[in-house]
Amino acid sequence: MKENLNQDHISPTQDPDSGEEVKKDFQGLVGSVRKFLTELLNIRRNTDQDAAREAIVADISFKGHTAWILVCSIFIASVGLNANSTAVVIGAMLISPLMGPILGIGMSLAINDIDTLRRSLKNFAVMVVLSVLTAYLFFEFFPLRDESSELLARTEPDIRDVLIAFFGGLALVIARAKKGTIASVIFGVAIATALMPPLCTVGFGLAIGNWDYAAGAMYLFTINTIFIALATFLILKILRFPMVRYANSKKRRFIARMASLIAILVMVPAGYTFYKVFQESRFRGQAREFISETIGIYQFPGNGRYMENLTQIEYREDGTSVIELVCMGDDVIPENVIQTWRARKNSYAKLADAELKIVQGGRDDGEEKFRYVNELYEAKKAELLNKDERIRLLEEELTSMRSLADGMVPFGEISAEARASYENLVGLGFAYTLQTDFNKTDTIPLFEARWREDIPQAVRQEDQRRLSNWLRTRLKNQKIQVREAGS
Template sequence: MTTDSNTETNTPSPNPESHHPEHNPLAIAFRYVRKFLNQTLRIEGNAHPQDTIESIKADIDFQGYNVWILIFSILIASIGLNVNSGAVVIGAMLISPLMGPILGMGLSMGINDWATMKRSLRNFAIMFSVSIITSTIYFSLTPLVDAQSELLARTRPTLLDVFVAFIGGLAGILAANRRIKTNVVPGVAIATALMPPLCTAGYGLATGQWSFFMGAFYLFLINSIFISLATFVIVRFLNFPVKEFVDQVRAKRARRYIVAVILIIVVPSGYTFYNVVTESYFNRRVESFIAENVLYDGAELVKKEVLHEEGKETQINLVFFGEPIPAKIIDSWRSKLGAYNLEGSVLKVVQPQSMDQMNSEEVTKLVDVFSKSQLEIQDKDRTIAELKLALEGERRQHLPLQQIHKELQVMYPRLYSVSMARMVEFTEGATDTLMMAELKWNAPDTNGLDAECKTIGRWLEARLQVDTISVQRKLVMLKPMEVEVKGLKN
């Protein structure tokens, strides 16, 4: 069988449009996502450079009202730090005008406006001086001189503070760039904690603790510089109008100064952050070691502290109060330090035998432990008393009916049987429990039974220790043979 070579086949030809990017589902989805992200995250088209520049410049100067508002806010923040009240400190940061010169420095770097930079630096110095003097005067006069946790938290800046300041600065300049102003700028002042370091620095000067002053001043410097740096980045990113340097050598020198200042600030904070992380990890190992191994019946751990000193072994000091702990027990604790990577540490156990040998913190801890144990004992005593009452009530619920019947039959031979029960009565919204007694008599008539029933009722009230008993009587006529058999059984 032959076929014609010229016959056309039915094989479909490839469609060149099927692989075109416009018809590819992945390409369409990618374009849609890119368009959505561009519309959602784009900020360039919403920038208002001239309005932002004028707004920031208007807040730079510290004169008149701004100075007094700063003084009052510093006093409020100092009181909050002094009494360890975070809410008061936050309130002070909300009303403080600290952000103006800091945003001004970043703006001036971004647009090469060195006249604004000089003005910002001058007002920054005024702001810093007024704040330090105010807080120093307050802490010199206040009778409360103990360093609370709110103060101590501002003495060890780390790399995390750098991140917070930079990110907060980004939020601050973006908020300042909007036509409609929001509460973002005060929020940045709270998040970056500009005011508490100034108050803590004043506390260090007032009390002569230079480590407090240097740590707090360094934290304030970190916050200020990196808020300014964030402002500089956003200003350049949004293409604010820049004043060109006539002298390019001067421009390069200014950039080198900026980089040098950033490195000088970041490197020490990074080192501090590394030390804080290392110390936190070490303290967690110490806590695990104490929780899993340090225990002795009869002695209570009232204090634990870890002492890190440069160039010396780390000390783990444990203070116990109670019975003396044998040396072999303490040696067994020391032998387990290596299992927690604490082999380079020294474990010291202190056991004061009297209150006079303990400091105030240890005594307070001991009092807390004693108070807790006393409360637990009181709870147990209360539970025991409640159980006793419940047991006594249960005993009262059990009626010794057989014994009562025997006792009554000795006094009243005609009494055939005694039936008793408790009845719950509901009257006028309240419930009451009544005792019921039914007396069956082997008698031909009721002659004299009323008086005997009343006497038996009073006797049962005394016998069972109840307030009232309702007594009912019933006659039972028995045959002589039944009476005789009943008498034999009794």
């Protein structure tokens, strides 16, 4: 009985065959996944090596029709960049035959075809010179040469351009190698890698004499060229394209090492540029977060408000970055509040060394702030996108200025009090006037008093003196001047 009971309570985990079955099931799952991924990502099976090589070789040459197509596409791209039209630039990239020599360079290195390499390099040089010369002539003689955002976007490449060029090159050569070339991929890569706009920007930089623009754009074109060629080299090696000349292994290793070295050297300055862009992006992000958590939630008394459109966030690599906030209103922000904001700013890693400037409008210096807003608006006007934006911003600033003007000198109250205090006063005027000693210019509040004509001159002068002292005390401004109307 005891023996039967023990047999009935044998645990399943004690089955010696169960562990083997789990192991076999796991191995079967791994094998199935591996087989699926192999079939999914295998590009050798559907590759037409002969057709791919012939297509790449056929696109290398720049003569006759191809040269004229290149010239036309460069002109279209230059017009698009000048007009800041993305659609026109994309159209020019679609018809440009720039990829041929670059793919030829990558393929010739991969299969050790020295003759094709020489031919590719020669046509590549012709392509670059013809493109830059065409763009230079356009921008040199075309009357409009504005620095559009489309042009400026090609002057400071970074590591992201390296990634675009490399993966664009991978997609391009894979599409070329497939049986039945995928045309849409080729067009898409032409747009993504954007070989033509940098060459047009080089011509623009030369035309206006800006060597930094020309050098930055040429660097971007060099990045695109090298990494498209490198991607071609790697894919053709993976696809095992046959070597034209059977070079020894030492020479093949040398070519591979040189390609890797050139790629690394090109990536270094691009990586540094990306680092700078990344640091500036972090600074601006923390600055916007700081503003939203401080002045963005501050409750201004009266009609005061924060002028978000006039905020200046200026990042500088030397650590002298500036965050300038503009506020308008009758009452100034208390100093203890500003000190709290500065302490809050210092809690952000990227903002600790930045200078926080608070520009405020108030009764005493309102005219000065009016000039500041006007000058800042003029500086910002060029950055506004359209007339509606300009009108909206101008209306906001005019509304704010009118409100501040009423608060700067409460003329209605002052005139009523003056009339009650000075019985000989029959009229009072007010305006700001500019005065200079030729060393500096100052804004002076000027009141103009009109007295009864039947009172003696001595009484009139005494009343005017008393009125002047009263106005300076009442408005807490010793610059105030009072003169008699008509004098």
